[in-house]
Amino acid sequence: MTNDSVTAIAAVMPAAGIGSRMQAKLPKQYLQLHGKTILEHSVARLQAVPAISRIWLALAADDPYFAGTALEQSDIVRVKGGAERMHSVLNALQFIDEHLYPWVLVHDAARPVVRRSDIELLVARCLAAEQGGILACRVRDTMKRGELKVSETVSREHLWHALTPQFFPTALLRAALKDAITAGVHVTDEASAMEWAGHSVLLVEGHSDNIKITQPADLALAAFYLEQIV
Ligand SMILES: Nc1ccn([C@@H]2O[C@H](COP(=O)(O)OP(=O)(O)OP(=O)(O)O)[C@@H](O)[C@H]2O)c(=O)n1
Ligand SMILES: C[C@](O)(CO)[C@H](O)COP(=O)(O)O
Numbered sequence: 001m002t003n004d005s006v007t008a009i010a011a012v013m014p015a016a017g018i019g020s021r022m023q024a025k026l027p028k029q030y031l032q033l034h035g036k037t038i039l040e041h042s043v044a045r046l047q048a049v050p051a052i053s054r055i056w057l058a059l060a061a062d063d064p065y066f067a068g069t070a071l072e073q074s075d076i077v078r079v080k081g082g083a084e085r086m087h088s089v090l091n092a093l094q095f096i097d098e099h100l101y102p103w104v105l106v107h108d109a110a111r112p113v114v115r116r117s118d119i120e121l122l123v124a125r126c127l128a129a130e131q132g133g134i135l136a137c138r139v140r141d142t143m144k145r146g147e148l149k150v151s152e153t154v155s156r157e158h159l160w161h162a163l164t165p166q167f168f169p170t171a172l173l174r175a176a177l178k179d180a181i182t183a184g185v186h187v188t189d190e191a192s193a194m195e196w197a198g199h200s201v202l203l204v205e206g207h208s209d210n211i212k213i214t215q216p217a218d219l220a221l222a223a224f225y226l227e228q229i230v
Contacts, residue, residue, distance in 0.1 A: 008053045009123065010101035010170065011046045012092040015039055015109035016060040016081020021214050028213055029109040030065040033223050037069055038213060041112035041226065043076065048116045051123055052105065056095060058088035086187050090177045098170040103127070106173075106190050107165040110213045113225040114165070118206040122167050125204050132168030133202025134191045135210065136160040160203055163210050166190040172199060 019028030029039040036044075046052050058081040059066055066072065079095055081088035089106055096104060105123070107114065118135055126133045139161060143154040166189060173190055176197035180187055187193045191201045209225045211218055 008101050008103075009051050009167075010096045010104045011052045011055045011165075012058065012089055012096070012104055012106045013042065013046065013055060013109050014058045014081065014085050014088040014092070014106070015042075016058045016063070016088045017085065017110070018060075019110075022219075023216060026065060027060070027063075030069075031213075031219065033112065033219070033226055037065075038112045038222070039066075039109050040069055040071060042107065042109045042114075043071060043074075045112065045114050045116070045119070046105075046107060049119050049123075051120070053101065056092040057109075058082075058092045084186075086177060086181060086193070089190065090174070090181060093170065093174040093177065096170055096174075098174070101170055103167065104170040104173060105165045105167045108212055111164055111210055112213070113222055113229055114163075114210045115207055115229060118204075118210065119165055122165060122204045122206070126167050126202055129202055131200055131202060132166070132173070132191075132194055133204050134166040134189070135163040135206035136203045137163060137206055137208040137210070140208075161208070162189050162191060163206055163212075164189070168194060168199075172197075 015029050022028040024031055030037050046055055056077045056079055058079050061080050079092045082091050122135050139156045139159040143156050144150045145152045145154055176193040180193040180196050185196055194201050211222060213222050
């Protein structure tokens, strides 16, 4: 896919988290895999997609680590993150001109293994359908709800893991996120805000190895996948 074959696409990467579940000494996006930070790996995944014209990176206001990465020299636009992921994404969206970038793709800094082919599949399907969508993978295990004991078994039919990137018309996403946050709705992904605002969201099946590094055990798995996946 080349730049002249699609609308100019902006990318937002929320990277302002503290990675508390990782229990590491520094935010997980700055942990190293194969000699590069997870953040650098994730940015490189977006930079490998020609259709993505510009990247806006939401960083913690007091982030002391970014300067130590090779990204310091890049043309990536740095914006201030917010208290939660949804605030970080909305903050970044405020800087994106929807006339220049009618579509925006949001991808977690904590997902360094996403395939270029999956990103391009998501973009192609959404542009063809003229509606936003998300990469997702089907649930394969039997799903239970409960705490110490099972309260119910949740049917896994038509049940998906939402992944990122998530890809939407820029103006619609900014409005939906802003309205949801103003209404006190807590959303953990962009699709939730779009659904809340009444928009249809496409499910585009992606690879399940597009993992979000969240807990300590995820690091070795991500290192393995990075060796396997171009
Ligand atoms: N205020 C926040 C919180 C999270 N994120 C980003 O959103 C992505 C997904 O969030 P998550 O995996 O929950 O990261 P953390 O919030 O850092 O992890 P934790 O919940 O364990 O603290 C990450 O790239 C994270 O950096 C962000 O930009 N701004
Ligand atoms: C956006 C996301 O990665 C989709 O699964 C997920 O919602 C992020 O959740 P987190 O709690 O911020 O990690």
